[in-house]
């Protein structure tokens with residue numbers, strides 16, 4: 227019997243397209259991590275495969291891809307190259323907001339291969355990225371922002387930014403075309419997800435044009451980023467489990483003369499990792515299923531899925547470091563990269579702590 231969360235037949239070709247691209251993404255993942263370079267060719271390949279527009283609403287020229295299929299695609303891309311998945315998710319998330327709630331030219335820009343990024347997090351705002359503290363002051367064409375946003379994944383290749391600021395004391399979203407008033411500050415020498423190049427942006431009296439205002443009625447409504455983030459961690463966790471399994475099978479323990487995989491503690495932890503990954507995936511699939519049906523509980527389900535997937539990715543990646551021993555600690559091993567990459571999901575908003583805070587309060591009333 228097929229899973230109730232299975233990808234629909236008519237959408238399988240989108241998933242297949244991602245599956246076809248995955249080997250070439252995986253082959254370059256270490257290089258992008260080591261050199262901290264943006265995986266530009268991967269992002270262009272995803273666009274060329276039609277996956278940018280696929281995720282947009284039908285009435286805006288997209289294919290209205292279901293969240294269920296999109297999650298599966300994020301998992302595949304995230305497993306192959308998590309930096310690609312992260313930058314692409316931010317690109318699609320910003321595009322979704324601008325295409326759905328902004329002026330009509332944003333759909334044409336996406337179709338033409340232009341790139342989008344989210345400039346929402348503020349240096350002093352941390353996790354509260356939906357509640358900007360910076361004000362934009364009224365000017366002739368709209369509002370002027372003099373401030374900074376940080377950790378803007380893929381900002382260096384972006385043509386358009388989704389930016390928020392306080393306008394008349396209310397959080398407001400705008401599309402901002404990149405121009406000379408936007409200054410990049412290269413802060414991104416990071417522990418993991420190095421290929422995302424999530425730099426700080428200074429907006430120097432940048433005009434947030436009224437005509438590019440994005441009338442998002444409910445910023446907490448299910449969206450690509452909130453629903454996609456669990457899948458990024460699931461992809462990393464799968465890659466970590468594959469890498470440790472490969473090592474455990476091949477590495478012979480000098481003291482026993484048998485492979486690492488023969489030891490009972492490794493088998494026990496492998497069983498736990500397998501089941502936890504299955505559970506994380508089921509929670510993420512459930513969130514997608516609810517979002518595809520526009521169920522109000524989808525966002526809470528996404529928070530539940532993110533919390534668990536982030537934690538499982540960190541646990542499995544840490545198990546990999548134990549199995550890998552000194553060999554896994556070397557840069558030549560993928561095990562250490564998965565460990566570093568696995569930390570990011572838990573930090574990205576809403577962080578694991580913020581998710582626990584939200585859900586804990588919900589549980590306790």
Ligand SMILES: Cc1cc2nc3c(=O)[nH]c(=O)nc-3n(C[C@H](O)[C@H](O)[C@H](O)COP(=O)(O)OP(=O)(O)OC[C@H]3O[C@@H](n4cnc5c(N)ncnc54)[C@H](O)[C@@H]3O)c2cc1C
Nearest residue numbers: 316344345346347352353377378379570574575577579583
């Ligand atoms: C790899 C990566 C890519 C990113 N890409 C983008 C992007 O493209 N665009 C963008 O706008 N942003 C991006 N971000 C920013 C991210 O989504 C968060 O908004 C940002 O990391 C949060 O700020 P902070 O890390 O300084 O944490 P802070 O919010 O300062 O948190 C510090 C600590 O306090 C905890 N904490 C904070 N608030 C609470 C609370 N209420 N209850 C309990 N604990 C709390 C946190 O869990 C954390 O442990 C990215 C971040 C990373 C790591």
